[in-house]
Amino acid sequence: MKYVKKWVAATTLATILLPGVAVPETCVSPYIKGLRQPEKVMYLWTLPASSEGADFLSVIDVNLASPTYSKLLRKVEVGSVGNEAHHMGYTDDRTKIWAASLNTNRFFIFDVATDPMNPRLIRTIDNVSQLTGLTGPHTPYAIPGRILISMASGPDGTGPGGIAEFTNEGEFIASHPAPNHPYETVIKPEFNRMITSSWVSQKTFMSPPSKWDPKDFTDTMEVWDLKERRIIQELKGDPIPLAARWMLTPNATYGYDISNGASTLWMFRMEPNGSFSYRKAADFGTGCGPGDLRQSSDDRYLYVSCFRTGEIQGWDISDPEHPRLADTVQGIVQANMMHLTWDNRRLYVTNSAISSIDYSPRYMLRLIYIGPDGRMKLDPQFSIDFSKVPDGPARPHDMLLN
Amino acid sequence: MDRRARTTCCSISATTPEGGTTRREHRGQLVVSALLGASLLAASGALSFAHEANQRLSAGASWRGIAAHPYLTVIEAAPAFTLRDTANHQFALSRLRGRVVLLSFLYTSCTTTCPLLTQRMALLSDQLKKSELWPSSVSFLSITVDPDRDTAATLVNYARLFDAVDPNWWFLREQTSELRPVLAAYDEWTKKLPDGDIDHPARVYLIDRRGDIREIYGISFFDDRQVLIDIRTLLAEPK
Numbered sequence: 001m002k003y004v005k006k007w008v009a010a011t012t013l014a015t016i017l018l019p020g021v022a023v024p025e026t027c028v029s030p031y032i033k034g035l036r037q038p039e040k041v042m043y044l045w046t047l048p049a050s051s052e053g054a055d056f057l058s059v060i061d062v063n064l065a066s067p068t069y070s071k072l073l074r075k076v077e078v079g080s081v082g083n084e085a086h087h088m089g090y091t092d093d094r095t096k097i098w099a100a101s102l103n104t105n106r107f108f109i110f111d112v113a114t115d116p117m118n119p120r121l122i123r124t125i126d127n128v129s130q131l132t133g134l135t136g137p138h139t140p141y142a143i144p145g146r147i148l149i150s151m152a153s154g155p156d157g158t159g160p161g162g163i164a165e166f167t168n169e170g171e172f173i174a175s176h177p178a179p180n181h182p183y184e185t186v187i188k189p190e191f192n193r194m195i196t197s198s199w200v201s202q203k204t205f206m207s208p209p210s211k212w213d214p215k216d217f218t219d220t221m222e223v224w225d226l227k228e229r230r231i232i233q234e235l236k237g238d239p240i241p242l243a244a245r246w247m248l249t250p251n252a253t254y255g256y257d258i259s260n261g262a263s264t265l266w267m268f269r270m271e272p273n274g275s276f277s278y279r280k281a282a283d284f285g286t287g288c289g290p291g292d293l294r295q296s297s298d299d300r301y302l303y304v305s306c307f308r309t310g311e312i313q314g315w316d317i318s319d320p321e322h323p324r325l326a327d328t329v330q331g332i333v334q335a336n337m338m339h340l341t342w343d344n345r346r347l348y349v350t351n352s353a354i355s356s357i358d359y360s361p362r363y364m365l366r367l368i369y370i371g372p373d374g375r376m377k378l379d380p381q382f383s384i385d386f387s388k389v390p391d392g393p394a395r396p397h398d399m400l401l402n
Numbered sequence: 403m404d405r406r407a408r409t410t411c412c413s414i415s416a417t418t419p420e421g422g423t424t425r426r427e428h429r430g431q432l433v434v435s436a437l438l439g440a441s442l443l444a445a446s447g448a449l450s451f452a453h454e455a456n457q458r459l460s461a462g463a464s465w466r467g468i469a470a471h472p473y474l475t476v477i478e479a480a481p482a483f484t485l486r487d488t489a490n491h492q493f494a495l496s497r498l499r500g501r502v503v504l505l506s507f508l509y510t511s512c513t514t515t516c517p518l519l520t521q522r523m524a525l526l527s528d529q530l531k532k533s534e535l536w537p538s539s540v541s542f543l544s545i546t547v548d549p550d551r552d553t554a555a556t557l558v559n560y561a562r563l564f565d566a567v568d569p570n571w572w573f574l575r576e577q578t579s580e581l582r583p584v585l586a587a588y589d590e591w592t593k594k595l596p597d598g599d600i601d602h603p604a605r606v607y608l609i610d611r612r613g614d615i616r617e618i619y620g621i622s623f624f625d626d627r628q629v630l631i632d633i634r635t636l637l638a639e640p641k
Contacts, residue, residue, distance in 0.1 A: 031620050033603075092620060093603040095591065113591070144605055145589070145618035146477070167478060168589060174475050189623040192467025227469030227628065 025342050026295050027245060029142040030189055031092045035342045039401035041116055045099050047085040049393035054078050055085040057110060057119055070382045072389060076119050078108050084355060087398045089140030091147065091168040097400060098140035098147050103206055105129045105137060109170055116402050123170050129155055131172040132164040136202030141185040150182035153201035176229045180218040186244045187226060190251055191270060194224040197241045197257055209357055217261060223276050235278035238262035243293035254320060256281065256302060263288040265323060282323040284313060291336040291353055296344040301374055305335040307353055312368060314376050326374045333360045339399040345370050352395030363387045363395050472632050474616040480609045481587035485574040488554040493574055502540045502636050503609040507590045507602060509548035510560040515604050515621045524564045526626040537570035539637055547585060547592045547602050549575045610636045
């Protein structure tokens with residue numbers, strides 16, 4: 001027995017020391033199979049800049065060794081217009097992508113396993129609002145064998161929304177009502193806790209900002225007992241808490257989210273008695289208007305995109321209670337969605353939020369390199385100009401790597 | 403007596419409150435340690451999965467998130483199948499109608515998640531016996547996704563390793579051509595890796611007495627304490 005223990009200890013050490021061992025991809029559901037090697041392809045959920053033309057999945061070569069590196073290889077159109085392509089999510093086994101449409105409440109399911117370089121649309125669910133009683137689908141989020149989708153509003157595009165639950169294949173299971181307008185979902189399985197952030201109703205976010213009614217803004221996050229699908233606590237903070245990230249260390253009790261309305265970083269923490277505390281942790285500066293929040297896999301850095309100022313901020317959270325601005329990158333007008341690679345070294349950035357609030361027609365995909373010290377540098381070469389893609393300008397939003 | 407499994411980076415053990423280990427747990431500790439250790443000789447990809455799974459499972463030592471009243475709506479009807487048990491007799495899922503069934507997919511040369519899962523299920527069967535729900539109300543099924551290598555004899559040996567030789571826990575197989583549609587019905591795809599390992603989703607299905615799937619577990623966060631509550635919840639429903 002002693003021999004076995006020594007052997008296991010030695011082999012454990014060997015595991016740690018072996019080069020090339022992948023770490024989990026961040027900002028996706030913890031139930032999703034991890035990426036085990038550098039990415040080769042990016043899927044980018046894209047919508048035409050004009051009201052004509054179908055939304056499409058852009059397939060982009062991100063394989064450094066490829067002769068077509070940094071090129072848009074193909075577009076997989078969904079066959080319908082006006083969907084407002086926005087967020088996507090893998091199923092737990094990473095074989096399918098669920099892509100949601102903010103405006104038409106459709107779900108598009110792509111097969112990315114059969115031929116990862118040639119995704120195939122295998123199902124479109126047109127009657128989501130009838131099935132779920134909900135509208136404004138935002139982020140698909142995997143749990144074993146199923147997908148949860150945060151839905152902003154009720155059946156007519158106003159009022160509170162909820163969480164819709166489907167099988168991976170697209171069969172409706174149930175809807176779980178929420179008192180606000182759910183935006184994004186984050187789950188910490190160790191604690192059986194799910195947190196949903198919130199924003200505005202579908203009717204509001206599909207209108208020009210000049211018509212937005214502040215009364216429709218939410219300032220709450222809901223804490224759920226995941227297994228019971230039951231809300232157990234509401235956290236109240238600054239307006240429009242968008243992206244939320246729970247730290248990845250096993251049993252980590254805390255995480256962060258961004259307030260779009262107040263340009264602030266908030267910290268949530270599960271206290272020893274199981275209840276959650278919620279407090280402001282940092283200020284991004286006047287006019288930031290944060291659009292996305294990403295985390296490094298070692299729980300050391302957060303990355304924030306400032307939609308209004310075109311800045312990417314890197315925050316050192318080694319001291320979790322006292323985040324420190326470590327570095328910034330300027331020059332990505334209306335910076336919005338980001339995606340950090342498995343090795344924490346490359347950060348992809350797109351710059352379209354929603355057609356109703358974009359303020360620049362210079363749509364692009366850019367790449368930022370991140371050094372071991374957290375310093376960031378914009379790649380001067382990697383740039384896909386979506387305002388000049390074939391068949392007309394397009395707005396790039398959410399990304400997934402494979 | 404809490405005999406909760408406690409996992410560390412590359413070994414699994416279970417203790418009594420007195421700090422001792424039972425025969426099953428002691429054997430499971432050795433078996434899982436050896437199988438996981440063997441993974442170190444495999445490709446780094448498999449290693450990363452093992453490490454990832456173990457890292458997640460290690461969190462289980464202090465999980466505080468057990469739900470007393472789980473939401474177990476009908477997900478879908480469990481796809482019917484007829485396979486062969488280790489005695490080469492036909493075995494239909496419908497035979498277990500009226501019982502709660504835990505259905506897993508594995509392969510015996512797996513060096514990562516499958517042995518961990520089988521150990522967890524073995525511990526769960528102990529809990530069910532103590533609760534007098536085994537063998538009266540609950541059954542386990544484990545289907546190999548690797549019938550070419552997993553002969554009936556191989557499956558029997560595998561079950562012995564985990565003290566899982568039990569008339570209420572069936573290890574099932576079938577010729578590849580006949581197994582394939584069953585795996586597809588449960589979205590249990592397989593992909594052979596260059597090192598001989600098989601990539602597969604490794605989900606675990608909880609099926610109620612009417613034959614409906616009521617919960618799907620991912621192996622990385624499989625918690626036998628929660629599954630026990632889920633089973634009790636289903637058994638408390640009217641027949």
